[in-house]
Amino acid sequence: MGLEEAQKAVDKWISQYKEGYWPIYEMFARLTEEIGELAREINHRFGHKKKKAIEDKKEIADELGDLIFTICCIANSQRISLRKAFQKTMDKMYKRNGNRFKKK
Amino acid sequence: MGLEEAQKAVDKWISQYKEGYWPIYEMFARLTEEIGELAREINHRFGHKKKKAIEDKKEIADELGDLIFTICCIANSQRISLRKAFQKTMDKMYKRNGNRFKKK
Amino acid sequence: MGLEEAQKAVDKWISQYKEGYWPIYEMFARLTEEIGELAREINHRFGHKKKKAIEDKKEIADELGDLIFTICCIANSQRISLRKAFQKTMDKMYKRNGNRFKKK
């Protein structure tokens, strides 16, 4: 499952429905909802009042899956290639941050 | 570039440095920083005081690339497979939301 | 109810318990949870799939109240005066942004 396949899988799911992609601000608000749900799971698993570990680890994964879904929605609606965007980020990391941290 | 390759590319970059992955809460705080940067670009491009369109569209893509990078960091540090997590989200979407919206 | 009284009311409530203020990163994660809950209510009330208006308006208010509570927690734990911080923001707005927008 590549970033392009992920975007296509989301587009296929969305394309079933008349509704189509939400307006950009509503997708962004949905994205922050999921960030909030991720925050809750991080506090459950790593906070000073931990819940049991096993189930929670799974839930952090679930929230990350939902985050990827919503990022694909935003990218698709703007005709952005996440593969290219991510590649650009990696190029930037190698160029800009190359000497910021101590190498092994 | 697949989700697994993206995670591996991030791990390769991180592995150059002594520092390794940041503590989970610091990565989460970094994630919210990037959400904030995405919000700024969305307001620049779609808000009532728009900036010029061409450059900004690129910038939304850049922020999404940075978001994917940080999500890979969080996933790697927790040994989470984004491919599996995303697949689980898609399965959930097909099951739960199948009848929520009007089909074409 | 002033900003100082709000901070004192929160401190009085927290002081009942052995636990005290949470670590800063956990309070910050809680803050993003509440931002996510606010996002959900904004989508419910203003999104293209609106719920009924009356109850939802109340809920946006509830989320803002919870936000103020968590901001008071963070401020108290860092011995920050929200009154002074807000005054500084207002001073900045009058100085910096004074000529940015068209006056009436």
Place this chain on the structure above:
Amino acid sequence: MGLEEAQKAVDKWISQYKEGYWPIYEMFARLTEEIGELAREINHRFGHKKKKAIEDKKEIADELGDLIFTICCIANSQRISLRKAFQKTMDKMYKRNGNRFKKK
């Protein structure tokens, strides 16, 4: 400076300009920008790569002041009383959470 006075001070500032309050989604996006700026300052001050303490403490205060400003904007635009909303949160805390934590 009370919560009502804070809301009035923001309204007075906004009222100078033709523009008025931003659309709700743009104010919400601005709110997440400020959450992101707060995250950056928390990482600067408390992360494993701390910057010097004195200046940063001031900056967390600044971000909290900006947060209060934007929350006042959202509340004003929706005719929400932050004083009442906060009071309701405090009432809820005393009722619901009264027995959740160990009392001193």
